[in-house]
Amino acid sequence: MSSKYRQSIQTPFPSLLAIYFLVLLLSSDGVLSFYVPGVAPVEFKKGDPLVIKAVKMTSSQTQLPYSYYSLPFCKPNASKLVYKSENLGEVLRGDRIVSTPYEFKLGQNVACQLACHNPETPLHWKPPYATEAFSHIEHHYFVHMIVDNLPCVTKTIGPGSSSVLGGAENEDTNANSHFHVGYPLGFMSQDNQHAYINNHLDFNILYHTDDEKSFRVVGCEITPSSVNRVFIRPKETDCAVPRVTAGQQNFQDNQEIKANTDNELFFTYSVVWTPSAVRWASRWDVYLQMTDANIHWFSIINSVVVVLFLTGIITMIIIRTLRRDIARYNNMEDSAEEALEEVGWKLVHGDVFRPPRYPRLFASLIGSGIQILGMAVVTIFFAMFGMLSPASRGALMSAMIFLYVIMGTFAGYHSSRLYRSMRGKEWKKQAFMTATLFPGIVFGTCFILNFFIWGKASSGAVPFGTMIWLLVLWFGISLPLVYLGAYFGFRKPYQHPVRTNQIPRQIPPQPWYIKPIASALMAGILPFGAMFIELFFIYNALWHNQFYYMFGFLFLVFLILLVSVSQIAVVLCYFQLCGEDYHWWWRVLFSSGGSAIYMFFYAVFYFHTRLEITEFIPTLLYFAYTGLMVLTAFLLTGTIGFYSSYIFLTKIYGAVKID
Known part of the structure; x- marks a missing residue:
């Protein structure tokens, strides 16, 4: 693992009890709260420092995240350049959380300030960084930042709205308000030949207070601007930034990034502190209320009606037919001629539980399905109660991985039990196939894809050390748990109600709707x-x-x-x-x-x-x-x-x- 990012991935615990405890934690913060498990509100006082942290840069066009400092942005002093220790889920998501030079003091507005510490010397972005920046802007990359573990957003204000997150003038989120997580790195000209970087950021930090002594951060809005360096006149830590309105923008006033040349840049920012009526416990609501609930309810009600209709069909047709067939078949007073006329499912009772082809593979697939089902049920159940909130970064993916590992016991038990019922004898080979078939496909696919991601120098590439720990989780914990479940499952096969004939019955021609593809x-x-x-x-x-x-x-x-x-x-x-x-x-x-x-x-x-x-x-x-x-x-x-x-x-x- 690269020391550049100072990532900290915890090693697998040596005992099963420790693994269960880890899953209950889901992150280093525990599960004691609703929105952010185990995280108490951070109380600030006026004048306390507040640092903006960068997470990554992402684009829906490339699906390749990059770390913030993959481009030579302004950095804080070496002593303040700190990479956050990340959990497994964060690393797999491509997060690289690091401090930035954007450090504010609570309650103190800043009109305009240079981000770098030397106001007389601009930054020089030369190739290959200039070329990379041009490509990122062309592919519409967004820069993701957080403050007090809350994402910063770019506001898109609709008519009649004053704030996306709800400030003093607009306590409720307006229906016409929209936002994007992060801010755009830049924008292209109309002919897509020139790229302009957003080198000025207007921060609007929203806070809530009850007693004017302690303050809680409840929102972060960013308004990015592209300002030509000729308009930025450094004087100590001050600068002048022109303001243009929508529709009057002149590209000559913007800071262009040229791919194959040396670009001189200044990065500036301003800060405004805005009181908000939004309480800390509700500060994530605006991020999580992005969809119309009526759409979900309509879909669910529609599906429930269809399921109930299907249930009625099964009850009225199949169950009634089955009861009539079973009663007639079990009536010992029926004549032999009538019994000979019986057709259908009753005639294959001597073959219905005949083992299928490739029983070991079949049982392994069913075992993998049990493992996935158990992971899905537990994950959705806990997530439904808010224990896997997006505020706990990487918790969802971490929980899914560790739950999948733990569910290996159930996978081994049910697959081995089914395998024994199908007259299988080599339960150890079957358990090994159950433990390696599906995870092997997933790991092998991701391993190959990782080479392509590495080739792009993306932060989405899984570090080598993390891959080692995934292998340890797989072969050190999941595989033994599968064998443990298989040991007990093989000794308790399913009991079939009928015996299987030695000679298979001939199958008559089947209608088209029973064939595999159609069904x-x-x-x-x-x-x-x-x-x-x-x-x-x-x-x-x-x-x-x-x-x-x-x-x-x-x-x-x-x-x-x-x-x-x-x-x-x-x-x-x-x-x-x-x-x-x-x-x-x-x-x-x-x-x-x-x-x-x-x-x-x-x-x-x-x-x-x-x-x-x-x-x-x-x-x-x-x-x-x-x-x-x-x-x-x-x-x-x-x-x-x-x-x-x-x-x-x-x-x-x-x-x-x-x-």
């Missing part, structure tokens, strides 16, 4: 429709650097997804068995995961309609990460559908009297 496409429509709206906002958060905090809606959508996938899997499995096709194991897995097919199609549609990615590496990153998301969704929904069908078959064949 997968039909089965995936309803689950995808249930999660479509939330998927849109999740994609926006991932690819446009926005905050996603609709975990309450996500939890409801997740429940609808579970119910819909389970019901559809049972229906298709029943239809397949009625056609006397007992090869249902793999069929149910693929049909239940059919929503992943639509998820991939939607990712392609989103790429062409919502993103402006044109280069090869960003395109590669998008489709590679999307492919991993699709695979994860496939295993999750496929596992849900399989166990629903497995329980369904156990129940109905257990109710049939077999001689």
Whole structure:
């Protein structure tokens, strides 16, 4: 790991108890509060210093984050240049939190001040930094900064609005107000031939106080400007900045960045302190209220109605039919001729639990699905109660990784138990496949992509030391936990209600809608429709650097997804068995995961309609990460559908009297 960033990644704990404790913490700050777990409000007094910290630079066009000082911005004194120790999630997100020369004293406005400590000498941005800056501006990079752990935003004020975050004149966020997290590094000319850098920042720091003695920071707005250096006349620490209004801007007044030459720059800033009625506990609300809740409710209600309709169909048709079939089949007074006329699912009772092809691979995929399902349920549950707020940076990703590692016990138990039920004998090999198949695909894909990201010198590249710790988590903790669960699961196989015949039954020709591709496409429509709206906002958060905090809606959508996938899997499995096709194991897995097919199609549609990615590496990153998301969704929904069908078959064949 590079010492430049002074990153601090904690090593895995040696005991399982310590791992559970780490997951409960989710970060070094604990989980004792609602918005920011374990973080008490920071009280400031007038005159106390307040430092703006830089996080990274991002662009939705390249999906490649860069550290703030990858460009030669003004730096504070060496003693004040401090890199924050980051958790695992922050490192994987590409965050590189570092102090900046923007240090203010609370309550003291600053008209205009040079950011660098030598007011007589401008900065010189020469190639390759000038070329890189030109490229960043061309790709619409935003600079992300924080103050008191709160993101700074660029305000976009609508009619009748005075402040995005709510100052003294506008206590409530106006419906016409919008904002972007961070501020744009610069802008291009109309012909896209010239780049202009925003070298002046107007900071508007919002604070709340009750007694005029202690103050709490509740907002940070930045208004960036591009000012030609000829208009900045240094006199000690003062400078003159011209002000132009929208529509009257003259590019000659802006500071241009030329790619292949030496650029002389001054960086300046001003500070205004604004009292706000927003309390500290509510200061994140404006960041987390970016979507219309009515859209989510409409989607959820629509999905619930469809699920209830599907439930009614299953209840009225399948259950009634099954009860009639079972009652007639178990009626010992029926004649032998009538018994011979029986067709459908009852005739394959001697083959329905026949082990599928590649049982070890099948059980490993189901085990991986159990591991993903457990991680998703616990993560969404805690996030729904505010314990994984965006304020706790990297907590969500860290929690998902550590929860996935811990869920290895359940993955090993259920996969090995299923493998034994399918007459498997080599449980150690099966446990190893369960522990390495899905994580190996994810790690291998990310490892290869990391070379491309390294080649771009992006902060999104995972440092070598972090990759070592991920391997330690994988082979040092997850793998032993999978073996531990497999040891107990192999000794407790599932008991099937009917015996399997030695000679397989011949399968008659099947209708077109029972075939694998058709069943997968039909089965995936309803689950995808249930999660479509939330998927849109999740994609926006991932690819446009926005905050996603609709975990309450996500939890409801997740429940609808579970119910819909389970019901559809049972229906298709029943239809397949009625056609006397007992090869249902793999069929149910693929049909239940059919929503992943639509998820991939939607990712392609989103790429062409919502993103402006044109280069090869960003395109590669998008489709590679999307492919991993699709695979994860496939295993999750496929596992849900399989166990629903497995329980369904156990129940109905257990109710049939077999001689």
